[in-house]
Structure formats: structure tokens, C-alpha cells
Amino acid sequence: MLGADGLNLIVAIAESGIVDTAVNDLMARSQVMMMAENKGVKSSVKGHIMKWRGNVKRRLTKVCETDRFKHELALYQKVIHWDEETFFENLNDVVKQLEWHSAFYLQARRLIEKNKGINNPMFPHYFCDQWYKSLSDTLKKAQISELEANKEKALKDLYQRMETIKNMDRVTETGSEISVGRLWDMASAKLSKTDLTVMKKHAEYLSKNKGLQEIAAKLGRMAGELDDPDLHVTPAEELQMVEEKSDEATDDIVGIHESDDLNKLLPNETMFLAYPELEVVFYKHLVDKRLLNYKVAGKSRTLRKVRAHVPDNKEIDIEKGPFVICVDASGSMKGAPEQSAKAMAYALMQIALAEERDCFVILFSTEQITYELTRQDGLREASDFLAYSFHGGTDFEQAIMTSIETMERSKYKNADLVVISDFIAPKQSDELQKKVDLLKTKKNRFHGVSVSKYGNPQLMEMFDHCWAYHPSLMGRLMKQW
DSSP: OOSOOOTTHHHHHHTSSHHHHHHHHHHHHHTHHHHOOSHHHHHHHHHHHHHHHHHHHHHHTTGGGSHHHHHHHHHHHHHTTSOHHHHHHHHHHHHHHHTTTOTTHHHHHHHHHHHTTOOOTTHHHHHHHHHHHHHHHHHHHHHHHHHHHHHHHHHHHHHHHHHHHHHHTTTSOOOSHHHHHHHHHTTTSOOOHHHHHHHHHHHHHHHHOHHHHHHHHHHHHHTTSOOOGGGEEEEEEEEEEEEEEESSOOSEEEEEEEEOOGGGBOGGGGGGGGSHHHHHHHHHHHHTTOEEEEEEEEEEEEEEEEEEEEOOSSSOEEOOOOEEEEEEOSGGGTTHHHHHHHHHHHHHHHHHHHTTOOEEEEEESSSEEEEETTSTTHHHHHHHHHHOOOOSOOOHHHHHHHHHHHHTSGGGTTOEEEEEEOOOSOOOOHHHHHHHHHHHHTTOEEEEEEOOTTOOHHHHTTOSEEEEEEGGGTTEEEEOO
16 A cells, blocks of 8 residues: 555544644633633533534544535546556646646646656555545545634634523522523523513512512422332432543444554654655654554453432432413503512523423413423523513413323323413313313323412312412412312
8 A cells, every 4th residue: 555544544533632622722711611600600601512512523523525525536436546657647647637636736737757667566555544644634624614714613612601590690599500501501591681671571570579489489399299119210329330431442334544653653654764864754754643543443351330210218309390381461460460470480480400301381372372481592582571461362272281291292191281271261161171180190290370360160170289479469379278
């Protein structure tokens, strides 16, 4: 073979350390670790950057998929498998194919001119070595250009998330490291001053109405009071022998990369030592860590702690399902009831963040709108929900049917349905009641919060727990059952 195999060239460059350098530069330039005083934010920032590192590494390995690089790499792979005689016979044709797209073209012409038509058996090896260097440099420049573009986008995204987290501190208590981590995932959406003003308004309303806070807190605790062995899980750690991938293990040869490890040196690299005039090339490659080495991989066995959830009769956690919040958005809810309903949903979203639960809102009047408050763009969804104006009539039964259909899916096992309404509507049908009773046997819970003293008592009988909260009476709270 006349030269080094180019198939692993793109991977070798991607793993050469430029990505790790970019990660360090990203942290230094953004100063995110200085900004992130909260432990939860700091952990989220580190996780976010490590995820970006993996994504950008995959993008760099695809740089060579352009037609320009594909053609030249394919030609190089073909040439290095020729013998010296075939090389000299086809050299001019090879150089002609490089003319319009290769950075090596001019250098190739100069090498041919210096050789002066002499069929020196070492010339093909030297030519391919210089060609390999040119390919390596060109690909590296393209990768660095791609890396810089991605780094600027990542930096902009980091600043955006930090700004959103900082602004959210003014309108909500971020709480535990877990809740901050989820809030970080939701912080990619840029919130306007209007969005933040709306959230701040409802956060202040919630803080002034202790009755709403008490209801929300009780709803959060109820999921942990359910005595169901199927939902009991206890985090536990035990020592296990684990097999992990390791570059130090020599089970398999998986490719070729550039390094300075003489124990894993490719045989053709030693050819430079056979000729005094090329010996300096070998030592230069050794110093630059550019000698072609076999890349090995295998599995090493290490003893480490493994975290698992196992049944335990001692301290147990309850696997808590999502909140499904059904909010009456009819015209009769305007005013204080509307504010109370939105503040309650906002409070439950904060509890969902702290307890790693999902939080879905279904707004209903004569039509229905859904919001998912704890997904990636949840802050935008929450802002849209809080800014929505209540109007129209009430189709209570259809809204409950939609909620039931949602809770019948496996994803919503052990969900808490919270209906916030004035309950000014007819009694539910027997068919609806049967569906509710069936879901109750599957450990789903039904809660009602009435924001009017004129609600239909028969309609509220379907709930496990029901509270009456009358904003017009200075937030007086009365638990009915």
C-alpha cells in the first residue's frame, strides 16, 4: 500500500481533541459556571454542554459527505492500493481529476515537476503521504469551520437559557436541583417582557391567596399517600461487576488513528526509517503524534455501584403520575374565578417540576385547547395559557370524556385529574360515571376545585376530593369532602 488508509481520517480528526477544546472555550467564553451559582443550574449547564459535545461530534464526522470530499477520498483510496508501476502510468490522469476541487492539486503539480519524470520507487509513497496530509488539513479546516458555527449557536442558546432562568427566579421558586434541571430544559424558548409580566402577575396572585396554595400542596401530597404496592419503589445502590467499553482494552482492532504509540504502529510507517532522507519525516510524525496507529477497543470489567429501584418494607417512594388539569374557560369564569383557576394551574406546574411529574392542561368551553406545561417548550405553553381570555359556553361532559380518554393511555397511569370550574352545569351521565369509577379502580384520582358557591352538588359527587374556593369571599377555603 502506497499510503495510509484514509477511511478513518474523518473520525481521527473528530477525535483529535478539537471538540474538547471547543467545550472548554464554550464554558470560558460564556462564563456560565460563574453565572450558575445554583447547584441545579450548574448541573444542568454541564449536562447541556456534554449533550452538545456529542451532537457536534456526530456532525463533524459527516463533513466528508459532501461531493467534493467524497470524490477525492475515493480517488485517494484507489491510488494507495496501486503498485509503483501502475501509479506512474496513471499519475497524470490522477492529477487531472484533482484540478477543480482539490486543495492538493497545485502541490501535486509541483511534486511532479521536481521529480522530473524519474521513476523513483519512493516517490509514490512520498506523493501519497503529502496527499494524505493535504486531505487531513483540508478536512480539519472544514471541521473547525463547522465546529465554530455550531459553537456560536450553542453560546447563543446558553445565554438565552441563562437569561430565562434568571427571569424565572423573579416569578417562581425554582426549588430543588431536579426542578431546576427540568426548568433548564424548558428555557430554550425566549420569553418576552409581556410573557414574564403575565407569569409574575399570576405568581403574585398565588402568593396572596394562601387557600390556593394549600389546595395545591394537598394535591401534591395525595399522590404520596396512596397505599398501592405496585407503585412503591425504593432507590437502592449495590455493588456489581460491570462491563464497560475501554480504549485501553485490546480485544479488537476497530480502525486506525493518529498517535505516538510505538506499540500499536502500522508496519508501513516504519518504511520512513529505511531511507535516511525520509527518516526525519518519521520523527516529525512521532513528535506531532501523527504516526498511524491501530485503534483498539474492548471491554473492561470494573466494580461499581449500580442504582436501581427495588421493593422495600422500610422507606418507600411512591411513583407519582402526571397532573391532568381540566380548566373551565367559559364566560361565567371571568374575573376572580379565572385568576384563581390560572394561579392554581401555575402552582401545580411548579409542584410537577419539583416532583418530576408531567403537567397537562385542557381548557374547555364549547371547544377545547390543550397545553403541555412541562415539556421542552413548556414555558411558552404556560405563558400562552395564562394569557388566554375565558369566553363562550360550557361543554362539561365532553371535557371530562377527553380527560378520561387521556388517562386511559398507559402513559397516564396513576394520574391526578384536577377539574377547576364553577360547576354550573347539569349532572353527568351514567355512562360518564361508569368510566370514572373504572379509572378509580386503576389508582387514578379525581379532584375538583369549585370557584363558585353556585356549583351543582350532584355534578361534584364524581370526585374523590372536592374543595370550594370562593375568591369573592377573600379566598375563604372550605374542604367539602
